[in-house]
Structure formats: structure tokens, C-alpha cells
Amino acid sequence: MIRNVIPVLGSRIFEVMYQRYTYVRYHVSVIPICGGNCCDPQTEERIKQQARSDFHYQIHHHSRSHQGLLAITADALRDSMTSLARQSENKTLNLFNQVYRSMAVQSRPSIKALYQAMIDYVAPSNTPVNLEQPLTRSMLKERFSEFFTKLFPIAYHHAVNPHQQDFSPKFKSCLYEIVDRIKPFGDIPDQISASMAKSLEATRVLIQALDLGKTVLDKTDTVLFSGSRLHQEACNDALMKMTYCPKCKGITEEVEPCHSLCTNVMRGCLTQPASEMDPAWSGYVYIVERLVAAVDGPTNVLELNTERAMRQLDTHISDAIMHAMEDGPALEEKVRTACGRAELNSAVTTTNSDDSSAATLTVVDASTLPSPFTPRTPPNQLHVQLGNFLASVERSRTFYGNLADTICEEYPDKHCWNGERIGEYTKTVVDSSLGAQKYNPEFKLTAIGTADTSAYSNPNISELIDQLRHITQVVQSHLTYPSSAIGLLADEAADGSGSGWRPEMEDDDDGRNGGGIHNRHDDEDDDGNYSGSGMGSTTIDPVVKGNENIDGNLATGISSRSFLTLLLLFCTIYVPLAA
Template sequence: MDAQTWRAGCCCLLLLALAGATRSEGVQSCEEVRKLFQWRLVGAVKGLPDSPRAGPDLQVCIPKKPTCCTRKMEERYQIAARHDMQQVLQTSSSTLKFLISRNAAAFQEALETLIRQAENYTSILFCNTYRNMALEAAASVQELFTDVGLYLFGADINPEEFINRFFDSLFPLVYNHLINPGMTDSSLEYSECIRTARRDVSPFGNIPKRVMGQMGRSLLPSRTFLQALNLGIEVINTTDHLHVSKECSRALLRMQYCPLCQGLTLSKPCMGYCLNVVRGCLAHTVELNPHWHAYIRSLEELSDAMHGTYDVEHVLLNFHVLVNDAVMQAHLNGQKLSEQVNKICGRLIRTPTQSPRCSFDGSKEKHGMKISARNDEETLANRRKEFINSLRLYRTFYGGLADELCVNELAAADGLPCWNGEDIVKSLISPSLYHPASCRPLLSALFDSTLLRTPYTLP
């Protein structure tokens, strides 16, 4: 006999032994039942029977033979059954919840880093190229990117307003330091007039509108994406807390704890029986499945659309380029702008002053305007793609939740004796299948996932 034939024979003998289990015999003592009850529900409980009794007061675990359970035990077991289902649900969804929450945190952290980097590029632009106005511009740059972050993370503010505010504050600096260099007006009212005149004289051409368009199209999808991830976590948290009806509670009690009353401490429910009970208890979650599927599809479409002018990474990291273009355009049209401002704000006596210069470390200045090449593996787009690919595996999560709980947690494996709600029943595998020649395909079938998920009919 070769090793392969010997292994097949052993497998068949094992299955024969499992299939040969007979219906349970009446328990003679309640000692094991008492110990299990006290262990499961923590601590000793008075009034537990020493030997089996008729149990006329039981409402769910109504026995055909003497039982070791009392009405009080049944009530406690019913609470335990609900708690167990709650725990199994939370365990089942924990991987999905971790996937979404981990990525929500990672995306938020990546966006925070991106905002700091974009702010740094813009500050370096002023320090490298427009040193005279760098310190005065720092507050406006910081305020702009603070507002960008607030908007991305859900604050009720308008991007158009904070972008306009940035360019409004930029114009007096450009006017004083580039159009009229070395001269600074001491009047705050005059600077305010220049700031207000910005929208009338359009010193920066169409660049503010371009920035509004690019930021509007890129910030909103990223904001929506983050909000959608947090919504997904809320959905899972809500469905984790199962609202158990009276019928479901009694069914769970009968399935999980009633066999203990007969001393069947190692029994598990039959697959078909488990599926019927758990599907009934989770009927409301099955209704979520099409909505959950649509939710994942929406995230896919949103992620796919976030490229080009919708790619927040590209837009923010190139913001300083548009700022530079805006300043240069105002500088080139300086004479015309000066005449327009004089008409609007008038001519005031001006005194020369030495503007504070940006103090920036030489090594940083040398490399300040060089944007390092991004690692393709670390871009937000690739992170989103990787996340969406992982999330697709959970498209039918709520539709198959009952099946998953029974297959992976609650029910007995195919071929093993199991609890059918009244007693232990024999294996559902036909004795004719135990012929040695049939063992190999039988074993393959036993561990095939599609078979395990198929409910069967009790004999």
C-alpha cells in the first residue's frame, strides 16, 4: 500500500467515525452543565439542578427528555446568545472596518503633509525670488493653507472666498515692493484701498480664476472622499450593534445554548439550521447590500475622476508656480496698474523704507525651488487605487454576512454530527460515498468554499 492510498484510507475511516455518531443519549448528571454555565456566565449561581429534571417552566429549550436547565438559566443563556451574536458580528466586520479606518487616517495624514509641503514651496518662492515681501507675505500664505486644510477636513468655508482673500492681500505687497520698489506707504488706509482695488484693476489677470477652478475641482473630490470613508465607518459601527427582535433572540438561544441543557457541550448547529436562523436575524443587513455595493462603486468612480485638474496633489504642489506667474504679470503691467491705483486711491506722500528681508538658511535656499520627484508608489492616486482594490473584495459583504458567520464561526463543518434544534443528527454525507475510490473527490468537495456556503435540508 503506497502512502497516498494509506492517507486516503485514514481520511475515509475518520469520516466514517464522524458519520457514525448516533443521536444523543440522555445526560445522567448535571455536573458538566453546571460547570459550563458557571464558567460561561462568570461565578456560581444558586438553584442549579444536580440531576436532570422535566423542566416544565422552560419556554424555549423545551426538552423531549429530562434537562439540566432551569427557567433562570434559560433567561441568562438568552442574554448570552444575543451578546455572542454581537461579538461575532463585530469580529466579522473588524477587518473591513480596519481597512477603511486605517486608510481614512492615512489619507488625512497624507493630505496634511501635502498641505505643509505646498505651503513650504510657496514660502520658498517668496524667500528666493521676492525676498523684500517675503516676511509680509508669510501670514497670508499661512492663512491660505490653513483654510485649505480646514476645507478638506470638513469645515463649512468657501474656497473662492479664501483664494480671493489671498490675492487681495498679495496685491498691496506687489504694488509696494515691485511696482514702486523701495517705497512704502505708512497709511494703513491706503494699503486697504489697494487691497480693495485688486478686483477692479485685475493685476493678476485670470490667474486667480484659474486657481479657483483648479482648487475647486481638486479640493472638493478629496473632501468628499474623506467624508465617504468616515461614512463607511459609521455604517459598520451601526450594523455592528444588532437590534435583536424577540423572535431572533429565542432562535439564537435554541441554536446556541439549548443543546447545553441536554449535556451536549461540544455541539454546533447544522449548517442549514444556522443559515436559517442567522439570515432571519440579519434580514435588515441584507437590505443594505445594494446600497453598500453602490457606495463602493461611487468611491471607485470618485477615485478614478481624481486626476489632472482634479488631482489635489498636482494642484497644491504647483500652486506656487501660478503665484509666481501672477506676481510677474503684475510686475510687467506695473505702469498701467500704478495709474489705475492712483485714480482709485489717489497719490499720497510716500517715504523710502528698508523692508525686512527673508532670513532663510542657505542650504534650503539653494534647493528651495527644486521640487523633488515624487515616488510613483507613494502618490495619493496610487494609494487610493490600492485601497479601492482591497475594498472591492467586500462589495457583497452585507449580502453574504449570514453565510460567512455560519461557515467561519457558528456552524458545524459538513460531515460532522450537528445540532438541528432538537437533537444531534447524523452526518449528512451518504454512506455510499465512503467507498475508498470516492474519498478523494469527497474531501475536495468538503473543503470547496462554494459547497460550504450552500444551505442543505435537514433529514
């Protein structure tokens, strides 16, 4: 227990005090803090500083578990995003190796660069607690644009001249220039870019917010005790009286402060600074809860689920290529108008012609082709960690408001040090409100509780409050419902349904239960007819119906394009054989 953790310095002070006790009780005047014959003023000052150090340690101890929760969650998010990106990268590379073999080698550098940009987006260098951002959202979207720009000449050659030499550098340069104008991949690149950038930005902001919260808590023990000199001195005196005066009075047995004495002292020391931090901190915790629920919830109404977007990225890239192939003749006409006839390299390419001519699209098992739906998978480690976070973080919301009481909760009520002797504490225990502190019997009226709270001037607290409010506003900006979701929310509100979803709860056999709880992947193959019995926690966004349209236009046509891929395989391989 924290109250039993006494630094070595404190023990040494006790020894000196006890050795001097017999002498100083006859030769030193009464020390007002402990109210009796005590040690000399120099020793008393050392004791006072030790009491202050113990107080700092107690605050740090009680904030440590909250810091750990924030740090572990931030690391889990960052590691999970890196792992998901690498998995998606491998799926995309395999897609090109198996389905678009003639494009695989040339596309590989662009694919790897795109995924590295996504990993860098949530890296520590791009999520500093000072809220700076070297790699911005617009820059990330530009990386997607560059990827599809570089992919176009490769895909166009694959579509119109699959068995011939590569295009000349001059012709490729022209193709690069006209990509934005002719839109060979349709709107799919813009949709992919917007979806990935939005979800990755939400994840990046969440990591940044978690790291900032940890930093704020780490500074708590110093910042909460750096106010006006008058307040600090009063708190130091009260802490010394509570902790070390028994030794001053020659009491050698181990005795703890009374719970009520501790409560008055801690409320007197902490109420004013904690009351300043509490609103900003509780608002921060609430908004972070909402963002975690939006990023990892069973529905994706805010389109912030990076895992879902990442798992479908290879499929959507394939859709873009198939779109260009579907529009082959019209696309070729647009290119001729803008760039003239295709110019080929004069030199023989190093590409194995047998590989190119034998099968531009090789026959593969249907299970390896892009699937229109992500298969149902059990909750991964990140989902579990975020569920644990939501289950635990609510207790952190009142950290500052309850800190004084938390420190004192294990102290006894009987046979304890009441500030004067061993016994019960009989003085009034004041309320935890700021106004009540003027009646605190352990503090002088001039020290705290005056009407003019400006006397407690703490620029360090003001700085932390500003940081918390700023990140709260940033997070809030990501929790605005898109117009497409407003109707869904209104429908659910009208029929009174709701999920009450909590990530730590288990699904029924069919993935649902009476509260509308379902696995986060169930929405990808369910019919969307969820039922609910209540609104659930106010910090969790409700599960909405109609989530089969979560990915909007990105999901449109996936099934038909997968069928078209199979058809192309058949035509490419078997029709020439039949001829």
C-alpha cells in the first residue's frame, strides 16, 4: 500500500529526531506546527520537505495506472495499424503476382511506397504530443494520387498492348499528365483516398490524444502543487502535521493518520488546483471514449474504422484496374486524342516474353481472388485492448475530482493520529467543493477558500488545460456524422431501437443477442435487421441499421467485377486454345 512506502530519507530523519528529542524538549521553544516541544527549526524544515516529497509520490502513484492504460492503448493502436498495413501490402502484392502478373514487377515499388506512407502516418514522428504533424492528411491523399498515377501506364499497357514492349518514356510522361483529366480508374481512386485518409487520420488523432493524456498525468504531481506560495506553505504545514508530527511528539509506535484528517488535508491541498483541471480532463476522457468507440465499434457509421478499410484495400485497388479494363475501347480513344498513338520502346525489354504472352492473367483458385466481403474473424488483440480501455477509462474521468479522497481511502478511523494525539478525529470534515474549503479546520482562512481565486495563480495548470481543450476540439471534429448517416440515426431514434453495445460483452451463437450486440464483422454478411432494448452507454455511439452501405460507392460493383475477373481468365486462357 502506498501509505507504507516511506523513503529512506524519512527514516533517517526519524532517527535524528528521536536522538534529539530528550534534549530539545527542554531547550527549544514550542514549534507551532506540531503544537508541542519538537525538533529544531532546521530539522523541521527537512521534515516538511520530506512530507512534500511523499505527497508528490502519492499523486504520481495514483496516476500511474491511468498513464499505463493510455500508453498501452496508444502502442496497441500503432502496432496494430502497422501490422494491418503489412498484411494488406502482402495481399496486394500477391494479388498482382497471381492475377495481374505482367504488372507485378513494375507495380511493386509503388505498392510498397503507398503502404509505407500509411505506416509513417501513425508513426511516433507523426503523432507528437505537441500536436505537430509532418505528414498531413492532404499529403497522404497525394500519396494515393501518385500511386494511381504511376499505375495508369502499367494498367493501360496491360489492357491494350499486353504482349508488346513497354511504352516509351515520352508516351508514359503524357499518360501521367492526363490521368486527372480522363480518370481511367473512374472515381475509385478518390473514394479509396478519402476513405483511407479519413480513417487513418482518426486513428492518428486518437494515438496523439492518448499520448497527450499520458503526458498530462505524468506532470500532475508537480503541477498540482505549484500554485501560490501562501497555498504551498499552508499545504506543507498540514502535510507535516498529518504525517510526521507523531515522531516530533516522541511517539515511537507506527501510527497512521486518521482517514478524516487525511481527507481534510488532501482536500485543502488539492481542491483548488484539481477543480481547475477536472472539467478539462473529464471532457477529454469523454471525447476519447467516443473516438475509440467510433474507430473500433461494430458499425462504421462515421467511416473511421481503419481496420475495415485496410482489409478491403487490395480489393478496391483491383476494382480500379478492372474499371480501366471494362472501359478499354473508350479509354484507348481518350488516350489517342490526348497523346496520339502509343509509342513503344525500341529496345527489347528484359521481361520474359513467355511469361507475358502465355498468360497475362494466370488461372488461380477462386478463393485467392478479391472477395467482395471481409470474412468473419474473431476479435483481434487490438479489439480486446480497446474493449478493455473502454471498460476501464470511465474511472479515469473523475481522477482529478476524486484524487484527494482516493489518496485517503485506506487510512483508518480509529486508533490513528488525529493531528494532536492518537485517537479519533472529531473535527468537521469539509465537503470537496472549492467553496467549502474556507471552513477546513486544517487550513487557515487566509490560505485557501478566499473569494478571490486569482490568488492561486498557476500558469502550468493553465497550459495543460489549454492542451486538453485543444485536443478535445480536434477529436470532436472527427465525430461529426456524415449526411449519409443522419437518416439512419433518425430512423433508429424513431423506432426506439439501440444496441447498448459494449466491446467486452460476448455474442450469442448467431452473433446477436437481445441487446443488439454482435461481432464487429457480422455487419458484413448480416441482413442489417438488428433489434435493441436500450440506448446503452451515453459514451458509445449507437449501432445503426443499414450498415451494408457503410463503404458507400466503394462496395458497388465488387461482385460484378469479381465475376468479370473470372470471365477474363477464361477468355484469356481457354478461348485461344479452343481457336
